[in-house]
Amino acid sequence: MAVAETKKMTTLQVQRFIPSENPTNTYLTDEKGVWAWMTTVDHKKIGLMYLASVAFFFALAGFLAIALRTELWTPAKTFIEADTYNQLFTLHGAMMVFFVLIPSIPAALGNFIMPMQLGAKDVAFPRLNLASFYIYVIGAVFTFISLYMNGFDTGWTFYTPYSSDSNSAGVIWVTLGVFILGFSSILTGTNFITTIHKLRAPGITWGRLPLNIWALYATSIIQVLATPVLAITILLLSLENIMDIGIFDPALGGDPVLYQHFFWFYSHPAVYIMIVPGFGIISEVITTFSKKTIFGYWAIALSSLAIAFIGFLVWGHHMFTSGQSAVATTVFSFLTFLVGIPTGIKILNWIATLYRGSIEMKTPMLYVFIFLFLFSIGGFTGIMLGALSVDIHLHDTYYVVAHFHYVMMGGTLIALLAGLHYWWPKMTGKMYNETLGKISAVLIFIGFNMTFLPQFVMGAQGMPRRYYNYIDQFQPFHQTSTIGSYILGFAFLLMLYYLLKSLFSGEKAPSNPWNSRGLEWQSTSPPDFHNFDHTPVVINHPYDYHKPMEEFQLGIAISHNGHSDEHQDEIVSDETEKA
Amino acid sequence: MANHSASQPAHVQHHFVDSDQQFDSAKLGMWVFLVNEILFFGGLFCAYIIFRVWYPELFTQAALELNKVWGGVNTIVLIGSSLTVAMAIRSAQRNELKGLRINLMITIALAFVFLVIKYFEYEHKLHLGIAPGSFWNPTPEVLAVLDHPKANIFFSIYYVMTGIHGLHVIIGIGLMIWLYIRAGKGHFSSEYYTPVEITGLYWHLVDLIWIFLFPLLYLIE
Numbered sequence: 001m002a003v004a005e006t007k008k009m010t011t012l013q014v015q016r017f018i019p020s021e022n023p024t025n026t027y028l029t030d031e032k033g034v035w036a037w038m039t040t041v042d043h044k045k046i047g048l049m050y051l052a053s054v055a056f057f058f059a060l061a062g063f064l065a066i067a068l069r070t071e072l073w074t075p076a077k078t079f080i081e082a083d084t085y086n087q088l089f090t091l092h093g094a095m096m097v098f099f100v101l102i103p104s105i106p107a108a109l110g111n112f113i114m115p116m117q118l119g120a121k122d123v124a125f126p127r128l129n130l131a132s133f134y135i136y137v138i139g140a141v142f143t144f145i146s147l148y149m150n151g152f153d154t155g156w157t158f159y160t161p162y163s164s165d166s167n168s169a170g171v172i173w174v175t176l177g178v179f180i181l182g183f184s185s186i187l188t189g190t191n192f193i194t195t196i197h198k199l200r201a202p203g204i205t206w207g208r209l210p211l212n213i214w215a216l217y218a219t220s221i222i223q224v225l226a227t228p229v230l231a232i233t234i235l236l237l238s239l240e241n242i243m244d245i246g247i248f249d250p251a252l253g254g255d256p257v258l259y260q261h262f263f264w265f266y267s268h269p270a271v272y273i274m275i276v277p278g279f280g281i282i283s284e285v286i287t288t289f290s291k292k293t294i295f296g297y298w299a300i301a302l303s304s305l306a307i308a309f310i311g312f313l314v315w316g317h318h319m320f321t322s323g324q325s326a327v328a329t330t331v332f333s334f335l336t337f338l339v340g341i342p343t344g345i346k347i348l349n350w351i352a353t354l355y356r357g358s359i360e361m362k363t364p365m366l367y368v369f370i371f372l373f374l375f376s377i378g379g380f381t382g383i384m385l386g387a388l389s390v391d392i393h394l395h396d397t398y399y400v401v402a403h404f405h406y407v408m409m410g411g412t413l414i415a416l417l418a419g420l421h422y423w424w425p426k427m428t429g430k431m432y433n434e435t436l437g438k439i440s441a442v443l444i445f446i447g448f449n450m451t452f453l454p455q456f457v458m459g460a461q462g463m464p465r466r467y468y469n470y471i472d473q474f475q476p477f478h479q480t481s482t483i484g485s486y487i488l489g490f491a492f493l494l495m496l497y498y499l500l501k502s503l504f505s506g507e508k509a510p511s512n513p514w515n516s517r518g519l520e521w522q523s524t525s526p527p528d529f530h531n532f533d534h535t536p537v538v539i540n541h542p543y544d545y546h547k548p549m550e551e552f553q554l555g556i557a558i559s560h561n562g563h564s565d566e567h568q569d570e571i572v573s574d575e576t577e578k579a
Numbered sequence: 580m581a582n583h584s585a586s587q588p589a590h591v592q593h594h595f596v597d598s599d600q601q602f603d604s605a606k607l608g609m610w611v612f613l614v615n616e617i618l619f620f621g622g623l624f625c626a627y628i629i630f631r632v633w634y635p636e637l638f639t640q641a642a643l644e645l646n647k648v649w650g651g652v653n654t655i656v657l658i659g660s661s662l663t664v665a666m667a668i669r670s671a672q673r674n675e676l677k678g679l680r681i682n683l684m685i686t687i688a689l690a691f692v693f694l695v696i697k698y699f700e701y702e703h704k705l706h707l708g709i710a711p712g713s714f715w716n717p718t719p720e721v722l723a724v725l726d727h728p729k730a731n732i733f734f735s736i737y738y739v740m741t742g743i744h745g746l747h748v749i750i751g752i753g754l755m756i757w758l759y760i761r762a763g764k765g766h767f768s769s770e771y772y773t774p775v776e777i778t779g780l781y782w783h784l785v786d787l788i789w790i791f792l793f794p795l796l797y798l799i800e
Contacts, residue, residue: 229619
């Protein structure tokens with residue numbers, strides 16, 4: 001008997017529910033054809049469309065990265081011109097940030113998983129959700145148009161005065177593209193906040209919210225508060241290019257440092273838009289494969305919000321050498337150290353979750369360990385860069401490049417891969433090849449470290465970032481790094497192979513292959529069009545691994561009961577039968 | 580027990596449990612969107628503050644070029660339209676469909692009045708060569724009064740702020756015409772008037788932003 005604390009004695013009859021193992025009617029069979037996909041308002045299909053787009057841009061930008069690394073094999077020209085090189089690294093950065101990292105976890109995996117973890121049928125505004133996908137596509141089209149307009153080579157940050165002086169046509173198109181893309185992010189954030197507030201299934205109180213949802217909630221808050229500032233900044237930059245309005249251009253009386261302030265007021269929180277949802281995935285995967293209740297639920301949940309909050313106060317650490325006042329610099333440096341606290345709290349709680357857990361080393365869990373290792377290095381080097389005197393030496397060197405790749409790729413992307421492998425059976429209804437999964441994870445770990453560890457060393461020795469040429473003493477580091485990038489490229493191709501193969505000839509996935517207690521696993525694989533047959537009633541905490549599985553299975557409400565607050569008291573479960 | 584979803588009114592979308600949940604969601608969504616809007620304009624206000632601190636004498640000089648009387652009239656027009664949109668919501672709540680349509684109509688008319696006045700203000704300034712950015716080419720009479728090397732920056736800020744605000748007014752007019760048509764088709768009642776309510780919220784914000792723009796741009800001394 002699972003009876004929640006009684007507030008008011010209105011008993012709700014709840015029946016236990018076991019999802020069917022061989023679903024005949026799933027969201028994939030519900031509507032068919034390209035047109036049905038393109039006009040769907042189903043959050044799961046929109047999530048998959050995002051996932052495909054993100055994968056496409058990742059492949060494109062990853063290919064550029066390999067081209068860049070190949071060019072750096074020799075100090076002088078290897079196979080591309082210096083101007084092309086400048087355009088390629090700009091494009092690599094802009095695409096990875098705006099088209100891959102920012103939408104990757106919230107818009108792709110989050111869209112698919114969030115309503116399921118809430119027991120909702122869809123997000124609050126399904127049509128807005130579809131619109132945000134198409135806005136993303138339009139933003140991408142603008143970026144491609146800019147490539148026809150001779151491209152852009154400003155670096156992904158579009159710093160003025162360079163961006164207002166150099167090839168205007170290319171910069172105008174790409175900045176408008178980023179402007180449009182921002183709306184996609186804003187709409188997703190607005191949609192998610194509303195969904196989390198209003199569409200939770202009966203029984204999901206704030207204290208029973210999965211940590212992935214807490215992370216997405218914190219992310220959405222950052223998206224809503226930071227992205228509009230980027231939008232206005234980029235709009236002003238476009239106007240600067242179109243008709244010289246003189247806000248940022250020093251030649252006209254404007255202030256380029258103001259641009260940097262505006263830009264980083266968005267772009268530093270944007271770093272947390274990328275990494276915080278990754279934290280959510282890690283929390284889910286680590287409990288499932290440790291078969292143990294999460295350690296410090298509230299600490300992890302609230303530290304996401306703390307990171308979101310502190311993240312708004314540290315943007316000046318990108319500008320230590322840009323001529324901002326010494327007082328501001330000191331304050332920003334101090335605040336930057338503060339970010340380490342909630343992040344450290346998370347890491348310690350995850351490690352404590354592992355302690356005495358029954359750890360099962362499946363592919364997603366392997367990625368969690370890779371994440372813990374790589375992200376910690378990324379975090380620690382970030383603290384070092386936040387220290388003023390150290391930063392004067394290291395700023396704009398490969399040390400910075402290595403640092404943010406450890407955070408963004410070693411953190412966000414590895415977490416994305418953990419989530420992708422974790423939820424793949426749920427999304428597709430197919431199992432991938434576990435052995436190939438592990439091989440590719442290990443190769444990614446080796447390739448990644450080979451690529452970016454040498455960059456710490458040569459950065460500390462003074463190799464500046466974004467340079468086409470370098471002095472001979474750095475060649476061994478560059479060559480090691482290039483070989484590492486090839487290993488990474490191969491590992492991703494291997495992953496593409498086994499994931500695609502699983503779609504066609506993969507084993508059929510059971511509804512809950514990992515024995516997770518999460519709500520999303522209590523539906524069929526792949527789920528029904530409406531996620532659950534009935535509105536589920538949640539009786540237990542999402543990480544109640546101390547209870548046996550049958551005790552844990554979901555209730556479904558035999559009759560309707562409201563989501564609205566005045567009905568919350570009625571959610572007292574009293575199961576009538578065990579299924 | 581009866582399946583609740585079968586007894587829902589037609590306006591409730593499939594993924595909501597009931598009408599209340601749909602209404603609350605729409606309203607919360609709009610509030611979150613308004614927070615977006617405030618931060619969007621917040622960037623502009625921030626730019627305004629910084630340039631005003633740098634060139635205080637420019638701002639006081641340049642503001643003299645703006646017409647306080649017409650700016651004031653426009654403020655009254657917009658505040659009036661906020662009242663009528665609130666009355667439109669009130670009518671919808673009371674199920675007075677005729678009152679809803681009349682109030683929407685007055686709001687649309689007032690929004691048009693605002694834009695027409697704004698158009699004549701712009702037209703007058705462009706005629707004097709007070710244009711944004713590279714189109715800045717003021718007549719000697721203007722230069723006699725406004726002798727400041729960075730004068731174009733004030734007007735760049737003026738045009739961007741009022742221009743984006745004007746764009747919001749145009750979007751608001753579009754939304755209210757859409758509401759007017761739907762009200763004519765009898766889509767709204769005291770049971771369901773969510774779009775009227777959230778458009779009203781949006782319109783109040785557009786009004787509120789103007790209430791900040793007017794003194795900051797027109798009334799500085």
